Amino acid sequence: MxxxxxxxxxxxxxxxxxxxxxxxxxxxxxxxxxxxxxxxxxxxxxxxxxxxxxxxxxxxxxxxxxxxxxxxxxSLETSKGDFTGLTNYARQLGDFPSGGAWIAIRNNVYWLVLYTLFVLAFGLILAVLFDRVRYESLVKSLIFMPMAISSVALGVIWKFMYWYQPPGQLQTGTVNAILTGLLRTDPRIWIQDPKVNNFAIIGAAVWGITGFAMVILSAALKGIPADLLEAARVDGAGELTVFRRVIFPLMMPTVVVVGTTLVIFALKAFDVVYVMTGGNYDTDVLANRMYKLLYFSGNTGGAAAVAMILLAAVIPVLIFNLRQFRAVEARR
Amino acid sequence: MSIAVADRPGTAATAARFSPRWISDRLSKVVLHVAVIGLTAAWIVPTAGILVTSFRPFSKISTSGWWTALAPSFSFTVDNYSKVLSSSNLGQSFFNSFMISIPGTIIPIAIAAFAAYAFSWMKFWGRDWIFLGIVGVLAIPLQLSFVPVLSFFVAHGITSSNLSWAPFLPVWLAHTGYGLPFSIYLLANFFRALPSDLFESAEIDGAGTLTVFFRIVLPLSVPALASLVIFQFLWIWNDLLVALIYVGGAPEVAPLTVTLANLTNSLGQGYHLLTAAAFFSMLIPLIVFLSLQRYFVRGILAGSVKG
The missing domain is CATH 1.10.287 (Helix Hairpins)
Incomplete structure (x- = not known):
């Protein structure tokens, strides 16, 4: 330097x-x-x-x-600044189901559903299990650690996890080594194969953010009065029933708050995709598409239209957040 | 009450040794520990894999899985680190990341502290609506702002290639704007929870607004400020998108995230170097995280809506 x-x-x-x-x-x-x-x-x-x-x-x-x-x-203008009406939107949304922005929209829907559900499920399971062991704080910080690393490093880590060699050769990537060594199936080209690559990338992102959900859900779990759980157990409820009938309903408000935050994260997903595939092999998402339109095509009108599509997807969450916020304020 | 506790079914205390109940309790304990340790172990495999790989010689990386390195005979080396640090601009990027993150943390938090105080303890026209607007802005994708802000910067010569004395000015300004809504939200929540007696008694003693702010509010808010500083710092340190837009990939100005992302494309098969580079980029976040975890978690709990 x-x-x-x-x-x-x-x-x-x-x-x-x-x-x-x-x-x-x-x-x-x-x-x-x-x-x-x-x-x-x-x-x-x-x-x-x-x-x-x-x-x-x-x-x-x-x-x-x-x-x-x-x-x-x-978003209503050409890149030179002349008014064109909805042309940019028509270009992005015209060729359903595989042209324009549709692949990116489909993938953002995958992200929205799978990422949110898996992070909530893992976060909840880990929070409940960890609550019952004495070494809770140690295991929690290990799960939480990926939160501190950048999505770029996360992408590198998982590219390495998904490393592929043709069948018959030695697999040095962890996931394919488990597939061929323990499960005796063929290795997969996790990152390039359009059948699985979106799920592989979402899996990597889930790994990174689960600690965030776990920490918040765990704090909510600790806020449930112990007598309440005790009373349910004295009445003969099994652990699963206690979880379904007492713990889960009481944690619902927190699950909703974490869920809306995750939905916003899912809609804005960029870094992991950028590093792992650059949006190729049918893994594009809206944020990456916008970046490409802006930097590689110089298409500011198209980029603006994609950003507006992103905004349209966020608006329901935004309204929901504002309502929640005002409801909490009203109780103050 | 004590009887009720003693009669509680399912506790080891009441179940006689080796009775069916005692055995099932023990078994479920074992299952619990196996599940907890198993899940945690699975979670650290990706990080452990890259850490181990980064210290393995190239000849081994390509011919065996990283897990084989954990058994004797051990052969570890720091070659990957010395090679990637000398052949790429990671060292420069390390400094660039600090150059971007430190002002990007300090400026928005300084501005937010005053605004948050006004939002929580001053009355003015439209206060609640403006605050609601700030909460709304939290959800807006940053992508929406890139084109206009960037073209404004370019039109007025505020670009990193143009400003040799302050190449990071555009990204500092951008992080200030983007960091403010969350900082205001988090600090205002904290300030509002301070007891109002504190302010009343200070006013009776004749203390002015500035005295109350600097002598009472700020000292009491050190935990909230600490979590916010850590949060914002890590967010900027780990940010790729804003850096790509406002700084770009030129070696003299690129932060670690951008350089690492470029290496990912250019190294391709040179994976042994990439693992070392990735771990190098994680050093500062991991140190911050491990030493200040308490504040980091508190920050997350205080405001879980950052985008």
Whole structure:
């Protein structure tokens, strides 16, 4: 690496930023407060809050709200900026079932259903099982560890797990070694074979995120009063009945919260696909398709239309989240 | 009560030794431990596999599975690490990741802290609706913002190739915008849970808003701030998409995730090097995670809606 330019330009910039930016923000608030104190008493409470939320609102508006509106507009225009109506959408959604964005949409549906269900199921099973052993915190952190690694590293790890050699040759990939060695079946080309590759990629992503669901569900499980479980057991309920009739219903609200978060993750899926297949072999997803349209085809109108399709899929979840949030607020 | 507990069916205490009940209790315990240990073992196989492989010589990697390395005779080497670090720009990327992650963590959290305080303890017109809007924005895919923000940056010369003194400015700004909704949401939830007596007594003592914020609210919020810092830092360190869009793949500026993704394509059959590179990229997250796990988990529990 080029140490010279690093030490003379980049490092000083970093220091200026990590000292300077917080100093500027604090200075802004202190100076604002100084000015607010000069105002008449009655005006202060209506001016001060805007000073405090101002920078945040500016950034959220500039990087999220306004761009979202501009993207909606761009989805109706050609890449040169001329209005074309719904042409971009027609190109993306026209050739059902295998043209345009349909493969990506189908795969996002796979992600939505399989990823969400498997993560919830694994998270729930692990949380309940781990609750009963004394070495809970150790096994929990081992399951949770993949959360700390990037999806890129996750993709590399699983490419290696799914490594393929033709039948008859020695399999050095773990999954195919188990298939041929223990189950005596043929190895599969997990990443290229369109029959299985989507499930293989989703499996890798499930492995990475299960710890997240487990931690939240486990916290909810610990919140269930012990007397309640005790009472059910005294009444002669078996462990499975206790789980089905007492634990699961009481954890339902948390399962829903985790589930909606996972649905959003599934819709935005990008990194794992990008690293493992680049969206080839019928594994494309909407986020990756948008990236490709933007960078490789320079098709901003098409990319914007794909982003809007993604938004349309997220909106029900968004409305649901807002309702949940307001219901919780109302109980405060 | 004590009688009820003693009579509780299914506890080892009441079942006589070697009675059918005692045996079935013991058996289900054994099944439980086998299931727990088995599942955990299955979960660490992928990570263990790549860790072991990264220390194996190339000749062995291609001719035997990584699990054979766990039995004697052992042959481990750090060749893969030295080769990949000298032949790729992973070392530079390691610094770039810090250059991106540190400001990308500090700036949004500093801005969010003030906003979150206003949302939780000041009254102003439209406060609840604006906060609801922030919660809504949490679910919006970042993809929606890329085209307009990027074309604005390009039109005004705010690109990493253009700004040699601050090549990461675009990505810092972007992470500030993208990190704010979650940071505000998490901090506001925490600030609101602080007892209101605290503020009333401070006001009676004549403390101004700034004093209350810096002397009372911030010190009390250290746990929440710590979880948020860890969360945001790891999120940026592990981010690929935002980095690809605003920094790109040029070797001088690419962070670890981008370099690793490029290696995945360019190395192809050079898997022995890729395993070392992948593990190298996991070093900092694993250190952060293992040393600060408590705060990390707390952050997840406090706000599980980050996108």
């Amino acid at each position: 080029n140490w010279g330019s690093f030490l003379t330009t980049q490092l000083p910039t970093l220091l200026v930023v990590i000292v300077g930016v917080p100093a500027v923000i604090v200075g802004y608030i202190v100076a604002g407060e100084f000015l607010v104190r000069r105002l008449p008493d009655a005006a202060r409470p209506s001016v001060r809050p805007w000073l405090w939320v101002g920078p945040a609102l500016f950034f959220v508006a500039a990087f999220l709200v306004v761009p979202a509106i501009l993207t909606a507009k761009a």
